Amino acid sequence: MIWFLTKGRRLNPVYAAFMIVAFMMGIAGALQAPTLSLFLSREVEVRPFWVGLFYTVNAIAGILVSLALAKRSDNQGDRRKLIMVCCVMAVANCVLFAFNRHYLTLITVGVMFASIANTAMPQIFALAREYADNSAREVVMFSSIMRAQLSLAWVIGPPLSFMLALNYGFTTMFLIAAGIFVISLALIFFALPSVARIEQPADVALTQxxxxxxxxxxxxxxxxxxxxxxxxxxxxxxxxxxxxxxxxxxxxxxxxxxxxxxxxxxxxxxxxxxxxxxxxxxxxxxxxxxxxxxxxxxxxxxxxxxxxxxxxxxxxxxxxxxxxxxxxxxxxxxxxxxxxxxxxxxxxxxxxxxxxxxxxxxxxxxxxxxxxxxxxxxxxxxxxxxxxxxxx
Known part of the structure; x- marks a missing residue:
């Protein structure tokens, strides 16, 4: 892994930035997801049916929003800017969940924030693919190591999530997740590249x-x-x-x-x-x-x-x-x-x-x-x- 992140004798800072961002955003996500049902039942005090409904609405909204944003990201604009917008929405979502306990607000405004925020990770992987292609790097290994960062985050995140939520409260847990997203936003702004789009041949464009x-x-x-x-x-x-x-x-x-x-x-x-x-x-x-x-x-x-x-x-x-x-x-x-x-x-x-x-x-x-x-x-x-x- 260290060999892959290096170029000659120097650390490749862009590859390292991609790995760190993937890991940190994975940690932030792994802090929130494992205890969400516990949060809804204990803090918001809703019945199991409404907990299940929240998951369903969140998943459906996520599909619709991510498809719309993905189409736009492939056709126009700077993908890095879209990722930063998603991070801002992630921070807003964490702050909302930290201080709000109203179910209707969470399943509307919260789901909207989360749907946009959850688009960040696939867009980061898409940006990484474009960067690797443009710089003639090894795409498969790069993507595999990036994906491994998410697995590592999910080894650490869930037990940390339960420890924070049960010992210090959900407000603290969500605010820590918000802080991690803020740091990720700064890394994306200063360290990740903007990659110019490559025009596809006419036959590829027509078939796709x-x-x-x-x-x-x-x-x-x-x-x-x-x-x-x-x-x-x-x-x-x-x-x-x-x-x-x-x-x-x-x-x-x-x-x-x-x-x-x-x-x-x-x-x-x-x-x-x-x-x-x-x-x-x-x-x-x-x-x-x-x-x-x-x-x-x-x-x-x-x-x-x-x-x-x-x-x-x-x-x-x-x-x-x-x-x-x-x-x-x-x-x-x-x-x-x-x-x-x-x-x-x-x-x-x-x-x-x-x-x-x-x-x-x-x-x-x-x-x-x-x-x-x-x-x-x-x-x-x-x-x-x-x-x-x-x-x-």
Whole structure:
């Protein structure tokens, strides 16, 4: 990693800035997301239905706003300026949540701020892709190491989030997140480059009017959506399943998540290193196959040791999909990195929406065990679709 960030004997300051910004914004996001449901139920004092509704509205608004901003970013303007606007909205959102406890305000104004703020990360990755392309750098490894910063942030962020919220209060936690976004904004302003757009050849421009018209993009989107549906259903259900059905300690859920997040980092970096040798499709097929093994393993093995060992397959699955999947979208949509990256992140958001509906309905009607049978089936379907997408 240090070798990659250097040029000759000198540290490459632009690459280092991209890594630091990705890590810091990842930390700020990881401070807010894990305790959001706890904040809504304890501080805002709303029933579970309204907590779920907040997640659904937030995800849908995020998709609509990010698509609109991504289209604009690919067609006109300075992408770096858009990222700074998103950071300002992130600060405003944190301050709003720090001092406001009115549900209607949070689900309207708060969701609007959050929708714009959440566009920052895909735009940062799009800017990084453009910078790497223009400077003739190694795109895959650069993106993989950047994505690893987010995984590292999610190793540190969730336990820090609960510690701050439970010991010092939600106001303190949100204000610290706001401060991190302010520092990120300063780094973006002073350290990240503005990259001039490259005019695409006429044949490329004509064939890429709408990425969704390409059947390979559609298949990859559906496959990615199913992958993230599986992952989110697991994250939602696993803490309840471990304690209620398996009779294992509740603390095990946090250990399993932290173990997977830690193992994702080497998985991402190795994927970036080997992708040239094996190709994106083969790497993604390996990843989704690991996901299938992981979810089938959850059906068959329920001991503490087995669940911990299975996290290796989970890490390979998420680590490769999170990094290579985004690059595959970008390669299938040349000249439109913002739209491609946003399409990838929207596959995640759509998966989150489906996961909440499916997990709640299944767990309530048929029990937690049925959730994992559906997850296993969806992962097999995702594997079939992934294997049929054009290799780039």
């Amino acid at each position: 009017v709408s990425g969704w018209k390409d059947k390979n993009v559609r298949m990859l989107f559906i496959a990615s959506m199913l992958m993230w549906t599986c992952n989110t259903m697991y994250i939602i259900d696993m803490p309840l399943w471990v304690s209620s059905d398996l009779g294992l300690p509740e603390s095990l859920a946090g250990l399993l998540m932290g173990t997977a997040a830690g193992l994702e980092i080497p998985a991402m970096i190795l994927a970036g290193y080997y992708v040239k040798r094996f190709g994106k499709r083969r790497m993604m097929v390996i990843a989704v196959s690991a996901g299938v093994l992981f979810y089938v393993g959850l059906i068959l093995f329920h001991s503490r040791t087995a669940l911990l060992l299975l996290q290796l397959f989970n890490a390979i699955f998420i680590g490769i999909v999170a990094g290579i999947g985004m690059l595959w979208f970008q390669d299938l949509m040349p000249g439109r990195p913002g739209s491609a990256t946003t399409l990838f992140t929207n596959s995640i958001s759509t998966g989150v929406i489906l996961a909440g509906v499916l997990q709640g309905a299944l767990a309530e009607s048929f029990g937690h065990y049925s959730v994992y049978w559906l997850i296993a089936g969806l992962s097999v379907f995702a594997l079939i679709l992934t294997s049929r997408v054009k290799n780039i």
